[in-house]
Amino acid sequence: MAEATHQNPSLRHSWQVQMRVLGALLLRETLTRYGRHNIGFLWLFAEPMIFTLGVTALWTATKSVHGSDLPIVAFALTGYSSVLLWRNMPGRCIGALWGNLALLYHRNIRVLDIYIARVLLEFGGATMSFATLGLLFVTFGILDPPQDVLQVICAWLLIAGFGSSLAILMGALSHESELVDKLWHPASYLMFPLSGAAFMVAALPPAAQDIVYYIPTVHGTEMLREGWFGERARAVYDLSYMIPVIAVLAFLAMVKVRQVASRVVPE
Amino acid sequence: MIELNNIHKVYQTRFGRNHVLKGVSFRLEKGEKLGILGRNGAGKSTLVRLVSGAELPNAGTIDRDMSVSWPLAFGGAFQHMLTGVDNIRFISRIYNQDSERNLAFVEDFAELGPYLKEPVRSYSSGMKARLAFAISMIIEFDCFLIDEIASVGDARFHDKCNFELFEKRADRAMIIISHNAAYIRDHCTRWAVLNEGHLELYDEFEIAYADFKELIGWKPPPGWPFVEPATS
Numbered sequence: 001m002a003e004a005t006h007q008n009p010s011l012r013h014s015w016q017v018q019m020r021v022l023g024a025l026l027l028r029e030t031l032t033r034y035g036r037h038n039i040g041f042l043w044l045f046a047e048p049m050i051f052t053l054g055v056t057a058l059w060t061a062t063k064s065v066h067g068s069d070l071p072i073v074a075f076a077l078t079g080y081s082s083v084l085l086w087r088n089m090p091g092r093c094i095g096a097l098w099g100n101l102a103l104l105y106h107r108n109i110r111v112l113d114i115y116i117a118r119v120l121l122e123f124g125g126a127t128m129s130f131a132t133l134g135l136l137f138v139t140f141g142i143l144d145p146p147q148d149v150l151q152v153i154c155a156w157l158l159i160a161g162f163g164s165s166l167a168i169l170m171g172a173l174s175h176e177s178e179l180v181d182k183l184w185h186p187a188s189y190l191m192f193p194l195s196g197a198a199f200m201v202a203a204l205p206p207a208a209q210d211i212v213y214y215i216p217t218v219h220g221t222e223m224l225r226e227g228w229f230g231e232r233a234r235a236v237y238d239l240s241y242m243i244p245v246i247a248v249l250a251f252l253a254m255v256k257v258r259q260v261a262s263r264v265v266p267e
Numbered sequence: 268m269i270e271l272n273n274i275h276k277v278y279q280t281r282f283g284r285n286h287v288l289k290g291v292s293f294r295l296e297k298g299e300k301l302g303i304l305g306r307n308g309a310g311k312s313t314l315v316r317l318v319s320g321a322e323l324p325n326a327g328t329i330d331r332d333m334s335v336s337w338p339l340a341f342g343g344a345f346q347h348m349l350t351g352v353d354n355i356r357f358i359s360r361i362y363n364q365d366s367e368r369n370l371a372f373v374e375d376f377a378e379l380g381p382y383l384k385e386p387v388r389s390y391s392s393g394m395k396a397r398l399a400f401a402i403s404m405i406i407e408f409d410c411f412l413i414d415e416i417a418s419v420g421d422a423r424f425h426d427k428c429n430f431e432l433f434e435k436r437a438d439r440a441m442i443i444i445s446h447n448a449a450y451i452r453d454h455c456t457r458w459a460v461l462n463e464g465h466l467e468l469y470d471e472f473e474i475a476y477a478d479f480k481e482l483i484g485w486k487p488p489p490g491w492p493f494v495e496p497a498t499s
Contacts, residue, residue, distance in 0.1 A: 017363075024360035032348050102344040104321045105337035106361050265278070266321045 021108050025117035033121075044121070045128035048084045052133055055080045070200075070229055074143050078228055079197030081130040082221045085156070086163030086195075087188050088126065092118045093171030094181050097264070104266045111261040112254075115171045119164040127156070144229075151227030158242060159220035165249035172256035175264070196221035202234040213238070216245045269295045269318060269335065269410060269440070274327035276313055287313050289464030290327070297333065297409065300441040302455035302472075304448070304479040309461045311444045312338075315412050318442060333409030333440060339400065339416055339432075347388040351379060351398050354387060355405070362406050369405045376427070377401035397424060404431055410440040448476055 009017070034043045056076035063072070093115050103109045137143035146152045174180035192198075196218035201209055212218050219237040226235035276288040287310040295301055305311045316322040319335055337344065345354050355373055359366040374383060377397040382390065390398065400416070411432070433454055445451050451458065451472075458475035460467045462482055469475035 020363055021361060024357055027360070028346060028349070028353075028357050031353055032346055035348075105319060105344055106358075107320045107335075108361060262323050264322065266316060 017108050018113075021113050022117055022120070025103075025109070025113060026121060029117055029121050044125040045132060048081070048088070048126055048129035049133055051084060052077060052080045052129060070225070070233065071143070073137060074229065075225075077130070077133055077137065077143070078225050079221060081126065081133070082156075082159050082217065082224060083192055083195055083197045084129070085123070085126040085159050086166065086217055086220075087192070089119050089122045089160075089163040089167035090170040090184060091188070092122050093167040094174040094184055096171050097175045097260070101264070101266045104264065111172075111264060112168070112257050115168045115257070118171075119167050122167075123160050123164070127160075130156070146228040147230040148227045152224055153227075155220055155224035155227055158223065158239075158246070159217060161246045162216050162220060162242070162249065165246055165253050169249060169253035169256055172253065172260045175260050191215075191217075194218075200225070200234060201236045209236075213241070216242050268297065268330070268332050270330045271318070272328045272330075274314075274317060274324045274329065276310070276317065276322075277325050286464055288317075288324070288466075291461075291464075291466040292327075293459065293466060293468060295410070295440050295442065297440055298438050299457060300443065300455040302443045302445070302451035302458045302475075303461055303466075304451065304458065304475060305444075305461035306483055310464065311461055312414055314461065314466075315414050315442065315444060319412055331410075336403065336406070336408040336411045338412045338414040339403045345387045345395070345399070348386055350386055351377075351383040351390075354398070355402060358402055358405060364405065372405060373398070373401040376404065376431075378424075393421075400428055408439065410442070411436070413441060413443040413445075415445055448479075452476070 030041050030044065034041045039046060056073055059076045060072050096114055096118050097111060100114045103114065104111070134143070134146075138145045170180055170184060174184075194212065194215055196212070196215065199212075201212060201218060201222055204212065219239070219242040222233070222235040222237040223239070225233040226237075271294075272292050274288050274291040275286070278285045278287060291314065293301070303311050303314070313322070315338055317324055317329065319337055320329075320331075321337070344358075346357070349357075351373070352370060355369055356366045358364075359369045370383075373379075377383075377394075377400070379390075379394055379398060382394060383398075387395065387398070403411075413432075416428070441454070443451055443455055455472070458469045458472050460469070460475055460479050460482065467475075467478065469478075
């Protein structure tokens with residue numbers, strides 16, 4: 001039988017171990033969350049799809065005012081999918097370590113791996129949901145195909161970057177303070193209308209524009225909509241603001257995870 | 268070899284800092300078996316977690332050039348919503364091993380029958396312990412950590428475990444914690460007593476045990492200096 005650990009592992013070997021551990025954690029998470037009953041792991045993206053479809057239907061029925069001439073279906077799909085992407089990741093990372101403390105007895109599993117596995121799972125679910133709905137809407141002629149697919153992908157990845165940095169930071173903070181869990185729910189709920197999902201910046205009064213510019217997700221959503229609708233979206237965003245914000249969040253997250261990992265006490 | 272140098276461990280608690288280990292050092296060579304005696308709360312399990320690498324010391328260093336197991340028969344690493352089979356597959360993936368061969372081994376060893384395909388939360392505590400022990404035997408480590416294992420299952424299963432561990436893996440290093448003094452006497456080559464954060468090492472079991480008995484029985488607890496020892 002194989003040796004359990006190696007001395008002075010090469011970079012390539014470490015990478016293989018890392019991928020193996022993440023793969024095993026992902027499978028474990030998927031099985032634990034969705035089980036093998038009814039549609040099983042398809043819930044991974046069926047759930048966000050139902051959310052997005054519901055919101056799309058609601059907004060269409062109430063003819064929501066969003067301050068642009070974009071079709072409501074398109075507006076809801078791009079907006080709500082983005083919200084699900086960055087909002088579900090922290091939700092899944094908060095308290096994640098408490099439920100998985102015993103895994104730390106396996107020396108190849110690190111605190112960060114537990115968070116990364118959860119972030120990846122959320123990213124997969126939200127992405128599949130967005131792509132499937134987008135494809136369906138385009139196929140049935142409800143929606144025009146995106147004008148610049150690459151820009152849509154980049155914006156999507158930026159939002160995911162923001163979501164995962166925030167998620168890992170919140171997850172690590174929540175291991176040492178219950179306040180994070182308590183405050184995250186109202187905060188994420190209140191952030192939803194402000195996140196850029198429900199308006200276009202250009203349609204807001206200038207005073208409001210100055211304020212919403214400080215919200216990182218606004219930039220991501222605007223960029224995504226420009227990618228999908230082109231000039232029509234009249235998008236306003238600033239990558240020189242969003243990217244540094246993500247970098248700072250990611251840095252803080254890594255520092256906090258290191259600190260938690262050095263203090264963690266397995267059961 | 269595993270070498271601990273001047274290990275300190277402090278826990279922050281509601282009643283202040285709890286200095287559990289105050290400069291513990293020892294060296295364990297390949298094949299050596301160290302039995303640790305200590306009162307409840309002396310820090311034995313903390314020491315095992317530090318050696319396993321699951322937890323880090325506040326000060327001091329731990330050097331290992333042997334692979335070290337998780338605490339044997341430790342069932343906490345199971346995901347209780349998943350089946351025994353899922354849990355075996357997970358461990359096999361983490362350690363890059365052949366799942367099917369491991370499944371066959373656990374099936375044969377743990378004698379759980381069809382329950383292996385049921386969620387672990389439906390197991391009795393004896394079944395969980397049997398599964399945990401069998402899974403611990405899947406991965407070959409140079410050093411096994413054993414934290415109170417003496418009571419896994421019935422007498423026959425107990426014998427099976429002892430054979431698997433002490434006969435088939437007689438060449439491995441082990442660190443054994445138990446309140447069962449005879450178990451530690453019979454299976455170890457070196458002994459230690461952990462008390463008030465300090466680890467005293469012994470080459471003779473009888474001397475270690477005499478010191479330990481003094482600790483648990485003959486010394487009056489602090490704050491009660493004039494209490495007579497109980498006589499039976």
